[in-house]
Amino acid sequence: MSSPTGSKPSFSFELFPPKTPEGMEKLKGAIAELNAVGPEYFSVTYGAGGSTRDGTFETVAWLRGQGIETAPHLACIGSNPDEVRAILDRYHTQGIHRIVALRGDLPSGTGTGTAGAFRYANELVEFIRAERGTTFHIEVAAYPEYHPQAANPAQDLQHFKHKVDAGADSAITQYFYNADAYFGFVDNARAQGIAIPIIPGIMPITNYTQLARFSDACGAEIPRWARRRLEGCGDDLDAVRAFGHEVVLRLCRNLLAGGAPGLHFYTMNQSGPTLRLWNDLGLAA
Numbered sequence: 001m002s003s004p005t006g007s008k009p010s011f012s013f014e015l016f017p018p019k020t021p022e023g024m025e026k027l028k029g030a031i032a033e034l035n036a037v038g039p040e041y042f043s044v045t046y047g048a049g050g051s052t053r054d055g056t057f058e059t060v061a062w063l064r065g066q067g068i069e070t071a072p073h074l075a076c077i078g079s080n081p082d083e084v085r086a087i088l089d090r091y092h093t094q095g096i097h098r099i100v101a102l103r104g105d106l107p108s109g110t111g112t113g114t115a116g117a118f119r120y121a122n123e124l125v126e127f128i129r130a131e132r133g134t135t136f137h138i139e140v141a142a143y144p145e146y147h148p149q150a151a152n153p154a155q156d157l158q159h160f161k162h163k164v165d166a167g168a169d170s171a172i173t174q175y176f177y178n179a180d181a182y183f184g185f186v187d188n189a190r191a192q193g194i195a196i197p198i199i200p201g202i203m204p205i206t207n208y209t210q211l212a213r214f215s216d217a218c219g220a221e222i223p224r225w226a227r228r229r230l231e232g233c234g235d236d237l238d239a240v241r242a243f244g245h246e247v248v249l250r251l252c253r254n255l256l257a258g259g260a261p262g263l264h265f266y267t268m269n270q271s272g273p274t275l276r277l278w279n280d281l282g283l284a285a
């Protein structure tokens with residue numbers, strides 16, 4: 001399988017907004033190290049119901065102040081058209097060219113009645129296109145192991161197609177550790193006439209307890225053989241990181257060799273694990 005566009009692979013990094021000034025200063029150091037290798041862009045997450053919106057704005061503004069290409073996440077749940085329009089205006093003024101359009105989740109403890117005017121990401125994509133035409137490159141999410149709220153893979157693929165038909169330019173996947181899940185998903189998408197680039201999301205393994213919690217919540221599968229090995233490392237973080245690095249390095253190699261159109265690294269605001277993968281993959285060259 002190869003990129004449908006035959007274009008140069010895209011390599012990008014994801015950040016989340018820090019909660020404290022100290023966290024922001026630490027993040028600035030990580031960004032400097034990551035930016036030195038020349039990624040295409042940094043994406044910046046956006047919390048449930050916009051709970052980290054101010055932090056997202058602050059982080060995006062700092063990145064743009066450094067002249068760094070930035071792709072803010074924009075979640076539509078809990079928002080109304082005027083709010084989204086104002087955010088699009090802000091980003092256009094800042095010279096943002098790329099947005100990651102997501103449905104998002106309601107903050108915990110809120111009812112479904114506060115969902116706002118938008119219910120699904122395809123509605124947000126349609127709105128952005130109606131408001132701004134082709135001003136923004138729109139990324140959407142894809143789920144090789146299918147979204148945990150989808151009834152089955154076929155339904156999830158149709159939801160993905162709705163986002164593409166609404167005007168998405170490319171997609172970033174949820175992280176996974178089984179290359180066959182990605183390639184199978186792409187093959188199924190192509191069979192549905194979906195031609196946009198589908199870029200694998202890559203999560204370095206540095207903390208097994210944290211990873212297991214994330215994975216159980218988002219539906220990403222940690223293969224049983226890897227779980228057993230990671231569990232066997234116990235509290236030995238060095239062993240977890242060494243084994244985790246080999247697992248993810250092999251995954252990335254298989255993805256690129258199989259024609260994946262790039263990699264999107266979930267950095268968790270740390271430069272070290274991602275840069276080690278970057279260097280061992282030979283991307284620095």
